[in-house]
Amino acid sequence: MGWIKDAKATAIAKEATRAIEEGRRVFIARINVGMTHHLMSGSVPGFAEQIEAVEDAGWRLDQMSFCQDAKDKPEGYFLFRRA
Incomplete structure (x- = not known):
């Protein structure tokens, strides 16, 4: 995995772990x-x-939704529930 992908995955995993430690039942990410995505x-x-x-x-991923950001690039909202 590239270092940027790895850094993003590590950061979101830390947030997800913190949400569990806080007793959350859902996690929304x-x-x-990325800036270099070709949109094909x-x-x-x-x-x-x-x-x-x-x-x-x-x-565990439960639901997802997609839209475009201010620069018309896709972004996803992902609802996770405790496994």
Whole structure:
């Protein structure tokens, strides 16, 4: 995994772990597309790695929604529930 993807996955995993420690039952994450994404069909860089990092912390993806940010790049909102 590239260092940027790894850093993002590590950061979101820490937030997910902290949410468990705080007794949260849901965790909502916003994941956006990197600056260099070409916006063509195919794998979205970093999304899978970040989702896997949250699930490895003890959550399971329940729902997701997508929209565009202020620069028209896709971003996702992911609702996780405790595993």
